Structure formats: C-alpha cells, structure tokens
Amino acid sequence: MRVVARPEALEALRERGDVYLWARAVRCCRSHQYVLEASLDRPAGEFEFVHAADGVQVHTTPGLIKPDELHLELDRKGRVRAYWNNQAWIG
Numbered sequence: 001m002r003v004v005a006r007p008e009a010l011e012a013l014r015e016r017g018d019v020y021l022w023a024r025a026v027r028c029c030r031s032h033q034y035v036l037e038a039s040l041d042r043p044a045g046e047f048e049f050v051h052a053a054d055g056v057q058v059h060t061t062p063g064l065i066k067p068d069e070l071h072l073e074l075d076r077k078g079r080v081r082a083y084w085n086n087q088a089w090i091g
Helices: 007-016
Strands: 003-004 018-028 031-037 048-053 057-062 069-074 080-084
Touching: 003 007, 003 057, 007 018, 007 069, 007 080, 018 080, 031 048, 031 057, 048 069
Parallel strands: 003 069, 018 057
Antiparallel strands: 018 031, 048 057, 069 080
C-alpha cells in the first residue's frame, strides 16, 4: 500500500503515530454505498495493523481490503480524511 498525504496531514499523523480506518455504510441511489472513515484516536471496536510508512501506522477493521493507494488529508477543522485509491467510495 502506498500512503499519499499532504505535508500538513503527514506532520499531524507523525505526531500521533497511528491512523484508524473503517467503512461506513450510507444510503445513496436506493442502495448502500460505503465510505472510508478515519480517525487519529482509536475508536471502539477491533482494529488490526496493516501498514507502516513515514512514521505512521495504519490500522483497519478486520477484513477491510487494502488499497493500492491510501490518500490522507486534513479537513478545515483538522480532522483526518481518507480516500481509497483516490476515491471517497470504497464499495
């Protein structure tokens, strides 16, 4: 997995050291779609280590398929946002 992050996001991620990812179902177009959620704080639930790069450890919920590229950035409020293979939808 290749981790792509903007400089400000990479700095925040290195300070914390860990990022947690999970899928969230949303209703769209009469069906469920899945978006990738991310947090620098460990949410409740089970997570497994999947990758380390540039001082950042990536943890996901079990069974989540690893992407070719994981894009990380910070939103205006400083929260981490993640994109799978440069897409918000993951399945």
